[in-house]
Amino acid sequence: MKRGLLFSAALVAAATIGLSMICGAARAGSAEAYYPKRAWGSFNGGQMNTSLLVFRDLNRNGVYDLGDRPMSRAAVELDKPNGSTIMRLTNVDGFANFRMSVIQRDLEVVDPGHYAFRVVPPPGFSVTTGNASQESDYVVSPGSPGDMIALRTTHPVGLAADLTISGAVAAGSRVSLTGPDGVTAAAKVGPDGRFSAPATSGEWLVDVSVGGAPQRRHVVVGAAPVVISAVSGKGGPEEEPLPNQHVVGFDDLMTSPGVFEIPSGYGGLNWYNLVAMHQSFTAGPGYINTTMSGEFIAYNSSGHPAQVFSDKPFDFIGAYFGVGWDDAEGETLIVKAWRGDEPAYEDQFVLSANGQVYFAADYRRITRLEIRTLHYWQAAIDDFAYRTGR
Template sequence: MKRGLLFSGAVIVAAAVGLAAIRGSARAGTAEDYYPKRVWGSFEGGQMNTSLLVFRDLNRNGVYDLGDRPMSRVAVELDKPNGSTIMRLTNASGFANFRMSVTQRDFEVVDPGHYAFRVVPPPGFSVTTGNASQESDYVVSPGSPGDMIAKTTTHPVGLAADLTISGVAAAGSRVSLTGPDGVSAAAKVGPDGRFSAPVAPGKWLVDFSAGGATERRHVVVATAPVVLSAFSGKSGSADPPLPVEHVVGFDDLMTSPGVFEIPSGYGGLNWYNLVAMHQRFTDGPGYTNTTMSGEFIAYNSSGHPAQVFSDKPFDFTGAYFGAGWDDAEGETLILRAWRGDEPAYEDQLALSANGPVYFAADYRRITRLEIRTQHYWQAAIDDFAYRTGP
């Protein structure tokens, strides 16, 4: 009985399928049906981007080559054939994208004609590639993704930070800088003790003198402006530097694009309220622009004060700092250090989402470092350098 019922049901199902086929709801197909060739010449009706890449020219050689990085939040203007100008900011990949379509008339590039691109560098940056302005003619091309193409495409535009050494000296101080070429020059010190001097990449000596006290700093200028910690103006020599040098770039903490609280013991130091993440995990342009090595970067969690500390004294050599978000442009970073319970150092510097500054701290024999922002925005941090004992 059971076998007969099952067989009868199978017959009914087969009959139903056959009836559906007769009624035309299904039929056998051919290769031409399943893999049709496109008939070219008609308008696609779609869209594509016409783009320009802006990169950080880290070696300042005017060529987009290995080691260079995309630069986010750079203004790129597009002059259109009708005389109007529109602006787009570069994204986390360094591209300023303008939508192109012949049929979608609310896009940026819709008419054939002559178009001109112009990169507007942020304050403190200069073009290294000599092509801030570029031009091209666009023509209608039915069947292309946007039904329009550029007769010539854009070339990457490189930017590099204008290099300076700056800082704050005691009132009445004299500051002299000696460059890699051995030439020395005095820096102008303002009434508030602040000074800033344009420099070239390489090794520099900075000599301070005030009230009979002198101090010499050795500074390496690389890809970013350098901010020196304050000159104390006190007599006596500083403690000699500890012998073992370290640099942490936060790339060995994680392998996935998330956030990771930096644990105590990382790099032999203790960490509090500092988080590491992939530079593109958020939309903050400053994280992309501050990353100097690898793909990961650190920041003070939720913009609140963070600390690095150790039972054994360590030297804080310095680090790259930037503002994580463009809404925090000009945020003030406050750094304080202690030896035990005794305050030892304090400095302030301005942060930018456009790119980092290197803070040359040279804090000797400290046991605790506090990293704080005045308005509780996140400070991006990379290549944290320090020294420890043997």
């Protein structure tokens, strides 16, 4: 009986609901109510970005094309109609964003008029696209996301590092460089033995006379300035290079955001305190600006010394290096190598978050490589090149 009473009560409730709907207490809505059209012509009251893209012009052809990459931490100025200037740094995707709204008056672009953009390259970089300065008129457009539009949008601005070959030699040495065009020129060597000379892309010969004993280095200049390892001192490249060349870009270790400790055995070498991650996993501009191949980058974990080692000798050819964070601009990288317990090589050079340098190490027959930073900031590393035996 109880189940029957409950069933009857349910029928009564359903009938009551149906009757109320028929009487108009609830009714189905119209398509016009569910899908309202915008009443165009009124102000929207929202905001949107007006932006400019800065990219690394890796092939230096002045065109934003396949293979080019965003440049983080590039300064972009915006001159406003009232005569003031504001600056924004590009984000991890290479965009300098300025917020625009007619109604929200505390943003960067709020008044119609003439605006001018200007990209200010970091030291050691040049504009390749010829459009560092761009101008546009902005007009009120009620109903658009920010109620204002630009009559002309910006075009991407390409930057490329000024190419150089630099290094350290014994004081009093003579250095000459022969470029791809066959022209030879002497480089000025400072009192501390350091030298730096402008270069172009291609193959170069670096000849160093140290106490009458000439030494020659073959150097390939690509998209970044090149630092060569010390020509004199312990462990010069007297051994023949090993036959099998490898390059690891750390892209085959992981496929998702996050960090991944590089395991021993990767690429046939052993790794300690080196971590791989997606270039944009953090906000560090140096990780974006150092990445050369793929989307992943390596760094020394927590800024502490890292090692690459093997029981069998290997040659360290070189790698791209930068510093991960802008607070570490000018950090010093120290690279050391051993053959067994015997020190073989040692070099140091300055890193930047704005872009990478290629360290042409040419360390031969080593068993252990140490990578450390002087002030314990994280060094970004890509395209680690080395040679092994059979």
